[in-house]
Amino acid sequence: MKIICIGRNYSEHAKEMNAPVPTEPVFFLKPDTAIIKDNQPFYYPDFSKDIHHEVELVIKINKPGKNIDKKFAKKYYDEIGIGIDFTARDLQAKCKEKGLPWEKAKAFDGSAPIGRFIDKKKIEDINNINFSLSVNGNIVQEGSTKDLLFTFDEVISYVSNFFTLKTGDLIYTGTPKGVGPVKIGDKLEAYIENENLLAFEIK
Numbered sequence: 001m002k003i004i005c006i007g008r009n010y011s012e013h014a015k016e017m018n019a020p021v022p023t024e025p026v027f028f029l030k031p032d033t034a035i036i037k038d039n040q041p042f043y044y045p046d047f048s049k050d051i052h053h054e055v056e057l058v059i060k061i062n063k064p065g066k067n068i069d070k071k072f073a074k075k076y077y078d079e080i081g082i083g084i085d086f087t088a089r090d091l092q093a094k095c096k097e098k099g100l101p102w103e104k105a106k107a108f109d110g111s112a113p114i115g116r117f118i119d120k121k122k123i124e125d126i127n128n129i130n131f132s133l134s135v136n137g138n139i140v141q142e143g144s145t146k147d148l149l150f151t152f153d154e155v156i157s158y159v160s161n162f163f164t165l166k167t168g169d170l171i172y173t174g175t176p177k178g179v180g181p182v183k184i185g186d187k188l189e190a191y192i193e194n195e196n197l198l199a200f201e202i203k
């Protein structure tokens with residue numbers, strides 16, 4: 001399986017990164033070794049001094065597809081979850097400066113904690129899902145899919161023009177504003193509406 005991450009999909013986050021608001025989806029990949037499941041801890045890596053949290057809603061692809069038309073995209077996922085797109089912001093800044101790929105800063109081991117998934121049928125309105133992240137009990141990021149630049153269906157359709165989507169692939173759909181550093185000892189908890197779906201510690 002593969003992990004596809006959408007960058008700058010909330011304009012307020014693009015602004016806080018001093019990045020232009022994209023006119024088409026920006027995306028990158030993480031390998032399966034990036035995943036952390038079952039609320040296992042994240043171990044702060046030696047190669048960075050500035051790991052940031054980015055809380056994101058995650059779509060789980062349920063069947064193979066290529067060149068998926070936007071109007072059929074909703075048939076390609078049944079479940080929505082929440083995860084963290086951990087980013088080594090110091091390494092990313094260096095990559096950006098030199099125009100180099102971001103993988104070192106984005107796709108390292110453990111960079112994609114993923115929580116429990118919920119059936120999308122239980123969600124009232126896919127276009128208005130509220131989600132949040134707390135660090136040590138304080139809410140640090142809050143978002144709603146009503147503010148997405150590219151909807152889930154648009155993202156699935158766009159990405160499938162380049163990559164065949166396969167069952168079990170995950171799409172991290174972008175982070176709202178409020179990204180920031182984590183430190184050893186922090187406890188992160190992520191919510192869809194008021195349901196706690198992910199809780200783990202930085203070690």
Ligand code: MG
Nearest residue numbers: 054085174175
């Ligand atoms: Mg992200």
